[in-house]
Amino acid sequence: AQSVTQLDSQVPVFEEAPVELRCNYSSSVSVYLFWYVQYPNQGLQLLLKYLSGSTLVKGINGFEAEFNKSQTSFHLRKPSVHISDTAEYFCAVSDWFPGNTGKLIFGQGTTLQVKP
Amino acid sequence: GAGVSQSPSNKVTEKGKDVELRCDPISGHTALYWYRQSLGQGLEFLIYFQGNSAPDKSGLPSDRFSAERTGGSVSTLTIQRTQQEDSAVYLCASSLGSPGRGNTIYFGEGSWLTVV
Numbered sequence: 001a002q003s004v005t006q007l008d009s010q011v012p013v014f015e016e017a018p019v020e021l022r023c024n025y026s027s028s029v030s031v032y033l034f035w036y037v038q039y040p041n042q043g044l045q046l047l048l049k050y051l052s053g054s055t056l057v058k059g060i061n062g063f064e065a066e067f068n069k070s071q072t073s074f075h076l077r078k079p080s081v082h083i084s085d086t087a088e089y090f091c092a093v094s095d096w097f098p099g100n101t102g103k104l105i106f107g108q109g110t111t112l113q114v115k116p
Numbered sequence: 117g118a119g120v121s122q123s124p125s126n127k128v129t130e131k132g133k134d135v136e137l138r139c140d141p142i143s144g145h146t147a148l149y150w151y152r153q154s155l156g157q158g159l160e161f162l163i164y165f166q167g168n169s170a171p172d173k174s175g176l177p178s179d180r181f182s183a184e185r186t187g188g189s190v191s192t193l194t195i196q197r198t199q200q201e202d203s204a205v206y207l208c209a210s211s212l213g214s215p216g217r218g219n220t221i222y223f224g225e226g227s228w229l230t231v232v
Contacts, residue, residue, distance in 0.1 A: 043207070044207070090158070103161055103164045104221060105161060106159035107158060108158035109159070
């Protein structure tokens with residue numbers, strides 16, 4: 001069964017600094033990978049997703065993530081963060097093969113705290 | 117509608133009472149999901165409906181939890197004999213098809229349940 005591990009529960013960073021939020025997954029088959037963001041008091045919205053093709057995926061708000069099959073990772077990065085990036089970030093995985101529903105499984109979340 | 121709609125947005129109930137939470141998915145979306153978000157617990161998968169297929173109920177935590185989806189659209193999540201540990205935000209989401217095929221899932225704002 002697939003699972004997702006987000007290695008950091010909280011990541012404090014100063015404004016304009018780079019940031020990396022780590023995500024590792026386990027799955028026995030090909031996977032699709034997602035990052036969602038949840039701003040304070042709001043619902044979840046999709047940041048980016050990896051389906052196939054280029055391993056570097058670009059998303060909204062200047063975020064990008066790199067799929068690394070050998071390391072089973074999908075880390076999220078941004079070269080320069082803003083105060084407005086303060087939010088909870090969730091990594092998620094879905095795998096599909098005949099007989100599997102392909103439901104989305106989420107990690108525990110990482111709180112990004114951007115300080116001035 | 118334009119997005120996934122959930123009601124009520126907030127519900128306070130007494131321990132032992134039953135509650136019903138409603139979800140209106142995005143029009144035309146065949147897949148519908150329920151997740152539970154508790155403090156420090158991340159997003160916990162509860163149940164997944166896809167078209168006319170049998171629902172994936174593998175995430176329901178106990179037999180006090182049940183969900184149905186009528187007419188392939190609106191879904192109701194029912195929690196019987198509520199316990200304090202049921203207090204959480206219950207999130208509904210929908211997608212055009214299975215996330216296992218790379219479809220993006222869209223989340224509602226959630227129903228915040230407090231059991232006192």
